[in-house]
Amino acid sequence: MGIEIHDRISSAPGWDEAVTAAPVFYHRSFLQAFEDAPLHPVLRHAYLSTPPGDPRPEYDGAGIAVPVTLQQGVDPMNVLADHIPAARRHPVLLTHVWHCYETTLPGTDADLDATAAVTGTLRELAQQWNAGHFGFVNVPAHSPTAAALERLGMTPIPVETGHGLGLAPLHCLDDYLATLARKPRQNLTRVLRRAHEAGVTTEVLPPEKADLDGFVELARRTAAKYGNADYYRPGIFQTFVRALGTSARVIELRRSGHLIASAITLLDQHRYHFWSVGVNYAATPGFSPFYAAFAAVMEDAIASGRSRLELGRRNPDFKRRYGMRPTALVAYIAAV
Structure with missing residues (x-):
């Protein structure tokens, strides 16, 4: 050929x-x-x-x-x-x-x-x-x-x-919450309320304006628990993400000006990818910053107009609980 x-x-x-x-x-x-x-x-x-x-x-x-x-x-x-x-x-x-x-x-x-x-x-x-x-x-x-x-x-x-979810029927975060079973829906709603009460702010940024050094610090700390910190190689990872340009977005959550969670998402013609995330659990003892970041990613994915959200590999219990469909x-x- x-x-x-x-x-x-x-x-x-x-x-x-x-x-x-x-x-x-x-x-x-x-x-x-x-x-x-x-x-x-x-x-x-x-x-x-x-x-x-x-x-x-x-x-x-x-x-x-x-x-x-x-x-x-x-x-x-x-x-x-x-x-x-x-x-x-x-x-x-x-x-x-x-x-x-x-x-x-x-x-x-x-x-x-x-x-x-x-x-x-x-x-x-x-x-x-x-x-x-x-x-x-x-x-x-x-x-x-x-x-x-x-x-x-x-x-x-x-x-x-792998895990993912079709987004076509959803128009806003409330539509997604309505698809969940009672306990996960209540849990995510409670996290969002506590994050709001704690003054957490959310910002969606292009890579060149994001705190990628902060992301790498959080992500390596999380990955180190699984012996996989070098999945995020300092310096190289930041350079890589900046080079993605409009193919990537960074969603940052801050409390009192401090980065508590950061998610890197990727976009193609039909899909929105929740690619990687780093969180600081110690900064928010009253709620999970990971769940707050997930809700922010879900909201941005729905607003993007893509037909599908991809969440990649690992953490299957969470993904099934929150409505994601498995793919072997x-x-x-x-x-x-």
Whole structure:
């Protein structure tokens, strides 16, 4: 199918056309930011692409666009350690990066020939780069991409659960609250009341105006409880988020001028992503700043006009309690 391999996103033709409907993780702003400020170590980048409007009769897509990275010793979510430990001993070539929680193959439309072409190219590239394994992580289990990979003989390995919620029926935060069971609705309403009584202010900011140093301090403190503080690498993370431009928003909650919670959200054409959050529980003994931040994110997501809210991985009990629907995520990893 004439798949080309480029080492920089700036040189990949037809990329923007192919990823119009894809998650924000596939957009040029995210990929360029990751090139310039890698959130986790990457040995090499590659971008598999075809120009849009390929004239050959067997292919009538918008152009394939698949980012891959060669990594070694990087496993912040313990996916490889828990499920494919052999993949940790040598470099591994993966689509995409670990900060992406929804892997797809833009431009293939899950066409079997196009998916086979991507998979074959990935295997050849893994051989050239001396990778021990190659494959796909965080693929929604019931997606067309998963179905196509399984038709090609790849075996799914359950690795994670993502969560999200359709926003189309909702017009305001009260509409969302009305969908909840009595206890979670009362709890969130109580948090909002106490936050108001405590004088908490909320501001939605573009990255260049946000206190990203404050975010990283809060987020690392929270992540350290799970041994994962370097998911937010100081300096690099701030640079990365600023480079996202209009693809990102930062929602800050303050009490008496002090940052008590900060959420980074990402936006694409159809989705609003609650991507990451940091909170200071000690600053608000009467209520949870995380719940207050969640309510602020929900309100902004509804107001954004996007049709879906994505909440990514982990913390499943909270997400189910507050109406999020689970999506099983699987990996397809093969030895080279």
